[in-house]
Amino acid sequence: MTSVVRTAALIDIGSVGTMLLLVVVAAAIVLLVVARFAGKRTAAPKEEDAPAVPLPLEKAPPVDWPARIAAAEAAGDKAALARHYLAFARDEIARGESRVAAEHLRASVGVAARNKDAVVHAEARLELAELARAEGDLTTACEHWQIARALFFELKEQPSLGETERLMQKHGCPTDWVLNDF
Structure with a gap:
């Protein structure tokens, strides 16, 4: 009977345990999806490829x-x-x-x-x-x-x-x- 109690104790993890198990499974699924699609992504653009952000120019005073x-x-x-x-x-x-x-x-x-x-x-x-x-x-x-x-x-x-x-x-x-x- 001791073995039956131990098995039941392992199976009855309660609501907190169930939540932790779901979080771990969800995290594993997210990691698998990210890993699968990470190889298909193009490389991130290099800084020198990025368009220059125009800086606001100060207006020169009008010429007289x-x-x-x-x-x-x-x-x-x-x-x-x-x-x-x-x-x-x-x-x-x-x-x-x-x-x-x-x-x-x-x-x-x-x-x-x-x-x-x-x-x-x-x-x-x-x-x-x-x-x-x-x-x-x-x-x-x-x-x-x-x-x-x-x-x-x-x-x-x-x-x-x-x-x-x-x-x-x-x-x-x-x-x-x-x-x-x-």
Whole structure:
């Protein structure tokens, strides 16, 4: 009879024992499932593969272009003056002020042309062309692209020359115009 009592004692583990047994069995099942699927998972991405999290950039204070333009005029620095007018125009374009920007671009063109600054002259012409194109004036846009193309040709600036020619072809501009710099 002692053996029957011992067997019954081993079998009657009570509710706490039953819970412990279920927890152990459940943990074993979870481990088996995890082990089975762990081999099928792809490797975790490396840190260098992860996309960079953009950091919030502090906004730079706005540039006082009229003050810079006045300073360049006072100093007689024609190269800086042409660049400042161009940069001012680009800021105005970004703010949606295309008419004001066009005035600054024309000023940049004039100063750059007199100073023989072909790079700034061509860049300003490209901006003027884009403003004209956006307003639906392809004749004026083509004229500006043509002048910019000639300047890039003189500068032997092949990438800019090619891009300008691509724009001209895309918009159906004649390629052999004879124009006066205006």
